[in-house]
Amino acid sequence: MSNNNYIVDASNVQKTYRSNQNEVSALRGVDLQIKRGEMVAVMGPSGCGKTTLLNCLSGLDTIDGGEVLLEGESIHDMPDRKRTELRRSRMGFVFQSYNLLPVLTSVQNVELPLIIGGAPRREARDQAKRMLGLVDLGNRLDHRPMELSGGEQQRVAIARALVTTPAIVWADEPTGNLDSERSGEIMNLLIQLNKAHDQAIIMVTHDDVIGRQAHRIVRMRDGQIESDEEL
Numbered sequence: 657m658s659n660n661n662y663i664v665d666a667s668n669v670q671k672t673y674r675s676n677q678n679e680v681s682a683l684r685g686v687d688l689q690i691k692r693g694e695m696v697a698v699m700g701p702s703g704c705g706k707t708t709l710l711n712c713l714s715g716l717d718t719i720d721g722g723e724v725l726l727e728g729e730s731i732h733d734m735p736d737r738k739r740t741e742l743r744r745s746r747m748g749f750v751f752q753s754y755n756l757l758p759v760l761t762s763v764q765n766v767e768l769p770l771i772i773g774g775a776p777r778r779e780a781r782d783q784a785k786r787m788l789g790l791v792d793l794g795n796r797l798d799h800r801p802m803e804l805s806g807g808e809q810q811r812v813a814i815a816r817a818l819v820t821t822p823a824i825v826w827a828d829e830p831t832g833n834l835d836s837e838r839s840g841e842i843m844n845l846l847i848q849l850n851k852a853h854d855q856a857i858i859m860v861t862h863d864d865v866i867g868r869q870a871h872r873i874v875r876m877r878d879g880q881i882e883s884d885e886e887l
Contacts, residue, residue, distance in 0.1 A: 748817030
C-alpha cells in the first residue's frame with residue numbers, strides 16, 4: 657500500500673551487475689521513502705551504490721528485485737514509453753559532467769526539453785529565458801558551453817533540469833567539478849529553487865559541507881543504507 661505523502665517509495669530494491677563470470681551486488685535490499693519537497697543527500701564511499709540507487713529510483717536503470725513507486729505508481733512495471741514520458745514530464749536530471757549539447761547556446765540547451773515535449777517554440781524560448789534569469793545567467797543566453805565557466809555550465813544544466821517544473825530532481829554530484837565557492841553558489845541555488853517550487857531533490861554527493869545543507873543525509877555502504885539522519 658503506497659503512502660501518498662511519499663513522492664518516492666522504494667522497498668527492498670536489489671540490483672546486480674553481471675559480466676562474464678563476475679557478479680557485483682550494487683544494491684542489496686534498499687528501503688527509502690522521500691516526501692514531496694524534501695531535499696535528501698545520498699553519501700558514502702566510492703562504489704557503495706549511490707549512483708546506482710539514483711539510476712534505479714529514477715528508472716534510468718532496471719532493478720532485479722523490490723519495488724519503486726514514484727507518485728504512487730510502480731515505475732518498473734510501466735511500459736518503456738510511459739516511463740520515458742514520466743521522466744520527461746515529472747523529473748529533472750543534473751549530472752556532474754553537465755551533459756550540455758556543445759553546438760547549442762545556453763537558451764537553446766534549456767528550451768530543448770520543452771520543445772521535445774511539444775511546447776510552442778516561442779513559449780519554450782520565453783520559459784528558457786526566464787529560467788536562465790533565475791539562475792543569474794540572463795546575460796549568457798547566446799553563449800555556447802565552451803564559452804562558459806564550469807559553474808556557469810552547471811547553472812545552465814540546472815536551468816534545463818528545472819525548466820519543465822519537475823516534481824523530482826535527481827542530481828549526481830552536481831558540485832563535483834566545482835571549487836568551494838562555486839559549489840556554495842550551486843547549493844544555494846538548489847535550496848532556493850527547492851523552497852520556491854516544493855520539488856523533491858535527491859542528490860548524490862561526497863562533500864559533507866554540501867550534504868549537511870539538505871534536509872536528510874542517507875549514508876550508504878556496500879549497497880545498503882547504513883544510516884538515515886534528519887538534519
